[in-house]
Amino acid sequence: DSGVTQTPKHLITATGQRVTLRCSPRSGDLSVYWYQQSLDQGLQFLIQYYNGEERAKGNILERFSAQQFPDLHSELNLSSLELGDSALYFCASSASTGLAGGRDTQYFGPGTRLTVL
């Protein structure tokens, strides 16, 4: 158990819908990361938040957005869903922004499997 929790575990929805994925980082971790794992794109970084602020952005679609709340949990919002958005979405957390070297190991949650029908 990494200490990172994600809900829900599974989500099945229809095209055009909107869903919200939730992540709670490990106790004390300030950084949250979102990754997408799909068959055709592999594991891709979406976005990072540090202590409530966006830190880095990767290949995140405009239909997707995220935020980190004062209690440090994060939500990933996916809207106007398409079949191609079906994937496993991981949240990871780490202690710092990355400036602290070895302390900044990312620990992954169990993932949310999204199926768009």
Added chain:
Amino acid sequence: AQTVTQSQPEMSVQEAETVTLSCTYDTSESDYYLFWYKQPPSRQMILVIRQEAYKQQNATENRFSVNFQKAAKSFSLKISDSQLGDAAMYFCAYRSGVAETSGSRLTFGEGTQLTVNP
């Protein structure tokens, strides 16, 4: 942009034997970190081992060790005394040490599916 390549989509090993998984990466940075993550059938991503680029000594964690060749940009994982529980997808990952420009994102390779035969 940094890239990570795992040229072995699949590997197999006999229980108790040793196997080496390959990983190469491309970067113009001198400060960075390399990781191996394991993804068993449960799909959980589990950190196996970490290497800091500034350290010449290869990292070791119990039966897992790496061969880090900085000049060749190679980062292979050796699993000794393989166990059935080692069967998983293994991902090599890169993280820049220059957090100001790229945050702390991980760039992953395509993965190597390891089968352990009894």
